Amino acid sequence: MTADDGSRSRLAEPSTPPAEPVTPPALGHETTAGARIWTNWARTVTAFPGAVHQPAGRDALVDVVRSVAGRGGRLKVVGGGHSPSAIAAPDPGTDLVSLARHSRVLDLDVSRDEVTVEAGIRLDALVGFLATRGWALPTLGAVTAQTVAGAVSTGSHGSGEGSLDRYLSALELVDGTGRVHRLVPEADPALFDAARTGLGALGVLSTLTLRVVPAFTLSATVVARTLDGLVEELDELSSAGWARVWWYPHTGRVLVWRAHRTAERPRPASTLRLAADRLAEAVHETALWGASTVPALMPVVNRAAATRLLTSRRTVVDTGDRVLATGEGIRRQVLEYSVGADAVRGVVAELRRAVARGGVRAPAPVELRFGPAEAGWLNPAYGRASCSVGVVGYRPFGRAAACAAWFAAAGSVLAAAGGRPHWASAHAHDAADLAGRYPRWADFADVRARLDPDGVFANAYLDRVLGPCDPGHQRYPEAPDGPAGSDTATR
Numbered sequence: 001m002t003a004d005d006g007s008r009s010r011l012a013e014p015s016t017p018p019a020e021p022v023t024p025p026a027l028g029h030e031t032t033a034g035a036r037i038w039t040n041w042a043r044t045v046t047a048f049p050g051a052v053h054q055p056a057g058r059d060a061l062v063d064v065v066r067s068v069a070g071r072g073g074r075l076k077v078v079g080g081g082h083s084p085s086a087i088a089a090p091d092p093g094t095d096l097v098s099l100a101r102h103s104r105v106l107d108l109d110v111s112r113d114e115v116t117v118e119a120g121i122r123l124d125a126l127v128g129f130l131a132t133r134g135w136a137l138p139t140l141g142a143v144t145a146q147t148v149a150g151a152v153s154t155g156s157h158g159s160g161e162g163s164l165d166r167y168l169s170a171l172e173l174v175d176g177t178g179r180v181h182r183l184v185p186e187a188d189p190a191l192f193d194a195a196r197t198g199l200g201a202l203g204v205l206s207t208l209t210l211r212v213v214p215a216f217t218l219s220a221t222v223v224a225r226t227l228d229g230l231v232e233e234l235d236e237l238s239s240a241g242w243a244r245v246w247w248y249p250h251t252g253r254v255l256v257w258r259a260h261r262t263a264e265r266p267r268p269a270s271t272l273r274l275a276a277d278r279l280a281e282a283v284h285e286t287a288l289w290g291a292s293t294v295p296a297l298m299p300v301v302n303r304a305a306a307t308r309l310l311t312s313r314r315t316v317v318d319t320g321d322r323v324l325a326t327g328e329g330i331r332r333q334v335l336e337y338s339v340g341a342d343a344v345r346g347v348v349a350e351l352r353r354a355v356a357r358g359g360v361r362a363p364a365p366v367e368l369r370f371g372p373a374e375a376g377w378l379n380p381a382y383g384r385a386s387c388s389v390g391v392v393g394y395r396p397f398g399r400a401a402a403c404a405a406w407f408a409a410a411g412s413v414l415a416a417a418g419g420r421p422h423w424a425s426a427h428a429h430d431a432a433d434l435a436g437r438y439p440r441w442a443d444f445a446d447v448r449a450r451l452d453p454d455g456v457f458a459n460a461y462l463d464r465v466l467g468p469c470d471p472g473h474q475r476y477p478e479a480p481d482g483p484a485g486s487d488t489a490t491r
């Protein structure tokens with residue numbers, strides 16, 4: 001089909017300014033002292049960038065990259081700031097670029113089930129756009145305030161349907177010298193699989209093409225289990241599609257959430273229900289604040305949270321995006337690892353022992369989500385069917401609740417089980433340790449050395465987890481005029 005037969009809707013010419021630029025939270029605020037401050041959503045990281053750029057259009061973005069690279073600087077591209085780790089934090093005094101003004105839907109091609117977007121678009125804007133045309137994204141995590149580029153760059157995932165980056169079919173990337181690469185998996189699967197979960201280390205993604213599916217309605221149900229009952233059910237849950245497990249430590253309670261497609265009409269929550277949810281969240285936050293002063297309260301708080309969820313939201317029938325994206329909730333630090341699906345039974349047993357041994361107060365829930373093997377070289381689920389195990393450390397009313405002991409205990413269980421940390425979560429691994437966890441680690445380093453030889457896109461976090469850029473790294477075969485098979489242009 002062609003552009004003339006109605007199957008494609010070209011939505012905006014790339015040269016026109018974005019209709020509704022989306023500004024990420026807390027971007028480059030000026031303080032009274034004149035300093036520029038960037039903070040992430042969780043308020044776990046604060047950074048002090050130098051110049052802040054908000055280019056509109058690919059050419060303006062290339063100019064920013066060239067000008068920073070030309071003076072030997074560092075440039076951090078930030079998305080929605082929803083990574084609790086410091087992955088998106090610019091180093092002090094270095095340049096920050098936001099694609100908030102580079103955030104349009106460029107093309108919806110229903111003959112190919114694909115949408116092409118500028119990289120700064122937020123997931124909620126894209127989801128809303130698709131919904132009005134009867135389409136949806138195949139997978140979604142718990143929130144939609146991230147940018148599409150930020151979500152794919154960290155391997156962000158939902159439950160059952162895998163990571164967002166598995167649905168990419170084309171990418172445009174501006175590398176550390178300002179060259180533009182148009183990547184498709186057919187031409188160079190290796191380079192594509194490096195770039196699809198690139199951590200922001202290979203370049204600035206400029207446009208992305210993603211697979212879409214017809215809009216769907218989900219029916220989701222929550223049922224209660226014991227921890228012993230859960231262990232029996234784990235094998236089945238790992239292949240159950242949309243499924244999440246919430247374990248409430250110190251209570252013996254487990255809730256299992258499952259969803260399936262339905263032909264029923266969506267029944268969105270009433271205004272009253274939404275108001276009740278907001279009130280319950282405020283009560284929960286207050287209780288967590290109390291437990292941060294009196295840790296012995298944690299079991300009571302966890303039990304109350306489980307009871308409320310079970311009684312208020314047992315069955316929900318609604319559009320896929322509203323069922324899957326449950327909302328931001330209380331600000332929190334997160335420790336999340338992806339472990340092989342066959343390791344999850346042992347992990348649950350070890351975490352249970354860690355809580356039973358005492359000495360930790362574990363907020364709830366501990367969340368388990370299952371997913372298929374992924375192709376992105378640095379996707380935590382690379383090459384193996386996986387279970388992501390998420391541990392929370394709330395920050396009620398901005399207070400950093402003491403979760404260090406619990407994070408340390410859970411982190412050592414998950415790391416010992418061969419876990420790979422979510423790049424956006426609060427792990428302490430360094431490159432030397434992570435290299436052994438990713439089979440294509442050295443290949444990624446080669447691609448990085450070629451696309452960003454001077455480390456323009458590095459920051460302190462990437463220095464730690466990837467190591468410094470090494471332009472001498474040359475294992476990955478290079479084509480005479482650019483990365484093998486990719487379409488490379490100076491603009």
Ligand SMILES: Cc1cc2nc3c(=O)[nH]c(=O)nc-3n(C[C@H](O)[C@H](O)[C@H](O)COP(=O)(O)OP(=O)(O)OC[C@H]3O[C@@H](n4cnc5c(N)ncnc54)[C@H](O)[C@@H]3O)c2cc1C
Nearest residue numbers: 079080081082083141142146147149150156157200205424
């Ligand atoms: C409340 C909450 C719920 C969450 N739920 C989930 C979940 O269900 N599943 C899950 O997997 N994760 C989840 N996350 C984590 C979240 O999906 C990731 O942190 C994601 O990366 C955030 O996207 P962002 O746009 O905020 O990116 P940022 O945090 O701003 O940046 C993340 C990385 O992406 C890079 N980046 C951003 N834009 C570009 C670009 N154009 N080109 C190249 N690199 C770029 C940045 O440089 C940085 O390295 C959650 C986070 C929060 C706060």
